[in-house]
Amino acid sequence: MRKGKVKHQVPDLFVTFCFLSSALFYQSTLLVRPLAVPHKHQEQPYLLTARIHSSQNLQASSNSKAASLHWTAERMLSVLLLAMGPVAYFNPGPVIDYSLAAALTLHGHWGLGQVLTDYVHGDTKIKMANAALFLLSTITFTGLCYFNYNDVGICKAVALLWSK
């Protein structure tokens, strides 16, 4: 902690950014990178943190860990899918076929969901896009299961494709 004036613009903006980003992700505590704490309680108009609004409890609207849990689930599914590769190669069969169908569809569904979140804006558009995605994923999973049941199955299909 330094006494006295804040000299540079960049560290202020940097602190602002840190403040915002850390405040967004640590909802229960208020975090800030220490910049300068005035020893005399005077107004320091150039202290940019003064103009930052932050909520101690950003989850005031909904105390939900849904987003955070979703993030973790996405990563766990990715690891699971990674592990399924060798299993599918060494142990092909209906169990891995259906597991692969489920994991691939879900991984794709969540991935495309993130793409939509990034590029689609506006409440109605977001809802429609997500509905369309849900429909697509449902059809995809249905198709893959149908293929597993009525046809050769995913593992065999890849093997046959590659043999040509």
Added chain:
Amino acid sequence: MVLLVYSEVNQDSNLNLFCFFCFFFVFRTLGRQSVCLAKPQYSVLYRHVAPMGSTAKEEMNKFWDKNSRLNRPMSPHITIYKWSVPMMMSITHRGTGVGLSGAISAFAVAALVLPGSYPYYLDLIHSLSIGPFLTGLAKFGIAFPVSYHTYNGIRHLGWDMGKGFKIPEVYRTGYTVIGLSVITSIALLMI
């Protein structure tokens, strides 16, 4: 949006930290770099802070509502910012992901809609006598996106664990991913 602020020019610690926090924000890792303001000695800063009570989603919606209502043009970003290897790898990861997902969905729809069986259609393609070069090309076209997305996915998982954020590491792991993808795809071609 995902692609921005990779800085390759500098070793300046401030900007490196800035990049780190961008990753932090985008990839949502849980590295603690700040000080808890809940302690009493920081109470002086609370005088300047007002509770907001809105979520990130609400804030983003407000931004887009206002700017589209005012018909404002998008500020140039990817058209003016110098493209870097990490940026290109990031969008390629997204591109391969979307592409592979689309291919899987198309396959699933075909499975539901088309009357014949899979071996039947494979024989149909066989009979077209495509030739080894085009066949190899098609195999590469399938193998490369899968390899790249898989290897880069592992790199992403590393970031999610908080590892490999230093700029030289980003480049090193990036080139490794590209190299491995090419090698794996060519190897798969040979099978």
